[in-house]
Amino acid sequence: MASEYYSQDIHGPYQLFELGDFEFESGAKVRNLTLAFATFGALAPDKSNAILFPTWYSGSSKILEQAYIGPGRALDPSKYFIILVNQIGNGLSSSPSNAPAPFNAAAFPQPSIGDDVRAQYELVTRHFGLTRLALVLGGSMGAQQSWEWAVRYPEFVARVAPIAGTAKETLHNRLLVETFIDAIAADPAFNGGWYAPGAVHRGLRAHAKLFAASGFSPVLFNTRGWSGFGFTTTEDFVTGFVANHFLPQDPNNLLLLARKWRDGDVSRHAGGDLKAALGRIKAKTAVVAIDEDAFFPLADLAAEQALIPNSQLKRISSVWGHLALFGVDPGFNAAIDAILGELLATPA
């Protein structure tokens, strides 16, 4: 199942960049770390128009392309050279599901958000020869990676737009992610990560239900906001939309991503001092919060934004809550384009 899902047919076209052996922050070594990426538009002769956009939890470059890129959008390929990069573990880049034995499946080492960004740095410098990015943006775990970029490589990032994601995981968000992890790992068929293909579907269905219960806003359910997409009941929507998204994915991949999400924390660049870490940022910064987001509440993003020089807090309201990121809400899409357009027009 998983190998058919993580394919050029479904997620392509994408290209591969091979980094060779790569050491994670934990000290673990990955053999021939490979990043899958897709590009849109052309790099300007002065290389000033490059945008980097990493993926979120359980997503690939394909959904970013479909939801954010196009003529007339803020991310217009006629103006910008846009690099969509798949994070480690998402099934297209190096992952438990595609690594050769013996470092496959449950034996694939756990990376951090920092490892993603270090690998992406190799991609943009060695493969594309860039010295600066006009914009780094991302939603959710993509926001975590955007934060990491702006703190780790402050001179490299001209503008940054973390959308619906925090620089340092809150204790509550860590707890929420733990419940997602548990839902998969508690399925007896999971068997410590050594399962038969498709065997963990009960765990994935439970995970989908938890994800749905907090990923969208209560109002979406109570007003049957999904009926415009042809869903009839809560169960029909959760199964047909959310479980449908997760069921073809690999359980070890999702767990690796979830643990990476849970442990996101830029403050380690300043010995645990979040204010000092965020104070390193030189990029023009637009922190984007979704008012109805139960994964990354407005208050948490506002508290981080307040610590950043040259930053603005931008709010978007959507009954789709956190999962407005998917591009399902035209109001959200218009609002995010306005915010990104304004940020890109700001000299930096």
Place this chain on the structure above:
Amino acid sequence: MASEYYSQDIHGPYQLFELGDFEFESGAKVRNLTLAFATFGALAPDKSNAILFPTWYSGSSKILEQAYIGPGRALDPSKYFIILVNQIGNGLSSSPSNAPAPFNAAAFPQPSIGDDVRAQYELVTRHFGLTRLALVLGGSMGAQQSWEWAVRYPEFVARVAPIAGTAKETLHNRLLVETFIDAIAADPAFNGGWYAPGAVHRGLRAHAKLFAASGFSPVLFNTRGWSGFGFTTTEDFVTGFVANHFLPQDPNNLLLLARKWRDGDVSRHAGGDLKAALGRIKAKTAVVAIDEDAFFPLADLAAEQALIPNSQLKRISSVWGHLALFGVDPGFNAAIDAILGELLATPA
């Protein structure tokens, strides 16, 4: 485990009222339905000072006594005759855990909120000879029972205070409760409800974690609001406070309660028309919402309150979220006393 927990030592003193055979709304018959209750104060000669207070999910009359009753509190036994009644399935009243075979455990029939209130009506009319209640109040599932009282027996209820609970379950709340149910039922040791004592502890621990993630507010975790109670980490709090509460309880009892919660709906008294059902209420009504409540959001309670004649919406803020009901927040306790005191002082 469960039989030691559901005892006079831990939850008493309480008394038992035996109703004999009792037919649930589903048509199922319970043999010798028994309600456990505790009373405080003395019934006035004109019987005008009786208050009924049913329990919430996983709670007993003991926590209501500890958190709400006392000299100087709104529910002062020197003024009122207060009846705390344990809902069906809570382990003290008739429940899967205490019913004799063959209608024990998973074979105990599923009651509704309406069945609770019909049985409680027998208690207050036949056992206490009452013709009217000065106040019916309750939190969470206790609120559901309060709503049912006010709609089903409008002449009997002078005042009603549903706290942090809806008259009709929203689709989102139903989904949330389903995730609680699944967490227990998915434990292989649950075995369709025929488990060995203590065997389902993994399911109960998973259930506790889900309950904690949405039952309290994110701010409680992010500010370590539980540190004043001696807890050190999120895990320490979730295990020491929340899992500690659920682990001694019977899984079949909790599932029965959760299904009853999920299906709460007073609109069935008016053919599904919620406005018509709530229009039946004659009680002076104080709908109490907790601003940070993720189980029963303010917006949902406000929408119901707007449909009720002679009603007021009262708001309380607490970082403890829904579980401020437990009496852990002095600010909540003072606020609820003020609201109840004002309601009790209103002629009705």
